[in-house]
Amino acid sequence: MRLFQNQHVFDYSWDCITAANWKKYPNEVSTHVVAVDVLRRELDTTGKILTSERLITCKQSVPQWVMMLVGGSNISYVREVSVVDLNEKSLVLRSYNLTGSNLLKVYETVKYTPHPNDPENRTLFEQEAQITAYATFTKVCNKIEEWSVNRFHENAEKGKQGFDSVLVILDESWKQTDRIVDGLVEKVDETVVDLKKTTDIFLKETEIKSSKLATYYGYFSDAFKRSNDMNSDGN
Template sequence: MKLFQSDYLFHYPWDQVTAANWQKYPNELSSHVISVDILGRSIINNHILRTERLIGCKQSIPKWLSFIVGGQSISYVREVSEIDLNNKSLIMKSMNLTMNHLLLVKETVIYKPDLQLPDLQTTFNQSAEITAFAGVSKICDKLEEWSIERFGQNAKSGKLAFENVLNQLTEKWEQTGVFKDSD
């Protein structure tokens, strides 16, 4: 098993970040995401919105890996998120459904208001556990190393894409008066 960890600071308030989260796909910088379907929504304890989504992705894999696992080009991820309005947190947990008997990726993302500037910035904490299952440990190691590298590249471009979406939505919200101070 290999671990991935990333922390980031979005220079947008938590309310805007969590609202934009539902509108981040499709976007030109995350063209690998080809579908997002809501499987269910519920309210827990009158203040937590729980959403389960199925996300379809199209990504190419290296030839050596395709040779081992087959050439499946579309993969699916199950994401369960909980927005806690009382504690101002958004926790998203996702896991790949495709090929998870060979490679299991469990990701957790947490958005919270920044402790220093809670009305202006949002912290982003991302972690992932990546585990390969194969009879040969060298293959597992190679697959996990490649997956960690790929996950890191995707995480970097994902943050950039989300910044882009946040910027576009903020401009739109400013024009329409959404998220305006009530002072």
């Protein structure tokens, strides 16, 4: 058995990384991944834990001697089960190969968590793969495992580059959305200010009109009172 381990820090928040994970494929770098199909998706009763099962289809160049061992096909399938836990703030993806598993088994675990030193802005990526070959001769097993580790390393590098490209695109999209929202908020604020000014002017005009009306009412009331007094004296 061979063990492959990898670690990387993304300069994005865990929330951004988790959202971008569902948009990771297809991308222009990881061309070996040709399809991703969702088989199952479940949300627990608390609404905090999302479990997804996906079938990943890969197509890549394979050495002739490997093609002969696995049956002469360069198409392979991988089953992936991921768990997003909002309570723990973790995204864990576990996968294993379905194709050629009688000859080679690859168990991979990927984990995304907020970086311990900067949890608001950075995300820690941890990857581990256990690669085990099954063959009659040890020399053949070693050769298969060595080739698999090298290929896994290449794909991991492509995966990182591809994810980086997706993050750049999504980050610009998020910033554009933020600018639109900020613009809308600014417009709303301006409208509220204008409405307040209009309301203040209306209230002031109403107050002035009410004051004049009250004055006129006083004049009319006094005049009416004097008229009644004069009529009473005349009688």
